[in-house]
Amino acid sequence: MNFLEERIVRDGVVKEGNVLKVDSFLNHQMDIQLLDQMGAEFRRRFDGKPINKILTIEASGIGIACIAAQHFHVPVVFAKKSQSINLDGEMYVAEVESFTHKCINHVIVGKKFLAPEDHVLIIDDFLANGCALQGLIQIVQSAGAVVEGIGIAIEKGFQPGGRIIRNLGFQLESLAIVDGMDASTGHIDFRPQSGEDQRKSDKTAEHVFKPEECVCRSSTLD
Amino acid sequence: MNFLEERIVRDGVVKEGNVLKVDSFLNHQMDIQLLDQMGAEFRRRFDGKPINKILTIEASGIGIACIAAQHFHVPVVFAKKSQSINLDGEMYVAEVESFTHKCINHVIVGKKFLAPEDHVLIIDDFLANGCALQGLIQIVQSAGAVVEGIGIAIEKGFQPGGRIIRNLGFQLESLAIVDGMDASTGHIDFRPQSGEDQRKSDKTAEHVFKPEECVCRSSTLD
Numbered sequence: 214m215n216f217l218e219e220r221i222v223r224d225g226v227v228k229e230g231n232v233l234k235v236d237s238f239l240n241h242q243m244d245i246q247l248l249d250q251m252g253a254e255f256r257r258r259f260d261g262k263p264i265n266k267i268l269t270i271e272a273s274g275i276g277i278a279c280i281a282a283q284h285f286h287v288p289v290v291f292a293k294k295s296q297s298i299n300l301d302g303e304m305y306v307a308e309v310e311s312f313t314h315k316c317i318n319h320v321i322v323g324k325k326f327l328a329p330e331d332h333v334l335i336i337d338d339f340l341a342n343g344c345a346l347q348g349l350i351q352i353v354q355s356a357g358a359v360v361e362g363i364g365i366a367i368e369k370g371f372q373p374g375g376r377i378i379r380n381l382g383f384q385l386e387s388l389a390i391v392d393g394m395d396a397s398t399g400h401i402d403f404r405p406q407s408g409e410d411q412r413k414s415d416k417t418a419e420h421v422f423k424p425e426e427c428v429c430r431s432s433t434l435d
Numbered sequence: 436m437n438f439l440e441e442r443i444v445r446d447g448v449v450k451e452g453n454v455l456k457v458d459s460f461l462n463h464q465m466d467i468q469l470l471d472q473m474g475a476e477f478r479r480r481f482d483g484k485p486i487n488k489i490l491t492i493e494a495s496g497i498g499i500a501c502i503a504a505q506h507f508h509v510p511v512v513f514a515k516k517s518q519s520i521n522l523d524g525e526m527y528v529a530e531v532e533s534f535t536h537k538c539i540n541h542v543i544v545g546k547k548f549l550a551p552e553d554h555v556l557i558i559d560d561f562l563a564n565g566c567a568l569q570g571l572i573q574i575v576q577s578a579g580a581v582v583e584g585i586g587i588a589i590e591k592g593f594q595p596g597g598r599i600i601r602n603l604g605f606q607l608e609s610l611a612i613v614d615g616m617d618a619s620t621g622h623i624d625f626r627p628q629s630g631e632d633q634r635k636s637d638k639t640a641e642h643v644f645k646p647e648e649c650v651c652r653s654s655t656l657d
Contacts, residue, residue: 242545243512244510245505271494272493276500290465
């Protein structure tokens with residue numbers, strides 16, 4: 214187990230309904246030393262990439278992104294989430310529909326903060342269905358910029374977001390991938406991280422992807 | 436001028452209606468080196484205080500708080516904002532009514548993240564009427580913890596939040612206090628920062644406090 218997996222085992226709480234609570238160290242209270250370790254690990258995994266900007270999304274991605282940015286010496290831009298917006302032409306807006314949560318969210322970034330010459334690392338705390346992440350990718354591509362990689366703290370490997378993003382060819386690095394949880398025992402099953410490839414090798418058939426779980430209304434990802 | 440005031444003059448944009456846009460370096464895109472300078476300055480101004488936790492509020496306070504936390508070697512807790520909540524007994528909730536924005540907001544912190552032994556530094560990016568800040572103070576006091584100080588990046592000195600908080604006896608340190616702005620010229624009038632006291636000495640009569648600008652429904656601050 215790596216440092217984040219160890220911390221999840223120690224301080225994470227498994228709840229019914231495949232809920233993993235990590236609010237004591239990651240997304241409500243934040244252990245800044247842990248975030249710094251994560252930043253160093255992202256730096257290692259994206260070594261050699263010409264990253265000049267980190268993009269994240271409010272709220273819980275911001276702390277991780279800011280601390281990581283110190284390892285890359287780049288600024289951070291955080292996208293805003295809103296269910297209703299006034300389009301004023303100065304914003305990139307991705308409309309992201311979540312069938313799971315039965316709502317449409319808008320992911321918004323000011324146009325002046327993303328340009329074709331940008332090489333972007335996207336960072337977020339959780340990846341499950343990947344709706345927010347698809348919105349972020351869509352926005353980077355709308356700006357003509359390059360997604361150099363995606364760094365995630367915790368991926369729920371039994372939900373389809375990670376597979377979709379990897380299938381699209383992005384370098385997605387999740388520091389911990391949870392393939393299963395048992396609320397009655399508290400046991401957490403992590404996917405072994407063998408070097409480069411985090412694809413789920415021997416368990417591919419377990420999850421049948423339902424494309425309606427998250428639909429991003431954009432031709433970019435079709 | 437200090438480093439933050441210089442940056443505001445260089446990259447801030449004054450808009451009609453007393454709006455100061457600092458989204459290119461503080462609250463949409465974030466210059467992490469600037470945040471680090473701010474963190475060091477907060478450390479200097481709160482030197483000797485037994486701070487063991489930083490409390491902020493989503494979303495734009497989080498980056499500043501996390502980088503500052505590296506100078507204090509303490510964890511960060513960020514409060515959540517919500518217009519509607521389900522009270523489940525495990526949360527501190529401050530109901531904050533803004534007459535300016537004609538809405539009620541809830542400021543929410545998990546009870547397990549604030550305890551009577553905590554000595555809290557509150558950090559946020561902006562202080563105007565101070566509604567959110569009053570909610571944070573209320574929550575710290577509800578937990579029986581101590582507010583050791585409040586660190587703000589930019590205070591709008593012509594709005595009442597800062598005066599109210601200082602009148603209540605808190606050590607409020609704003610790295611830049613804007614006493615006036617002119618959208619036609621772009622001129623920004625900063626309050627001189629003479630050592631300890633950031634009270635507005637010779638301009639007290641300029642702003643007549645309207646108590647209805649922000650009401651915090653709590654006996655704590657009455």
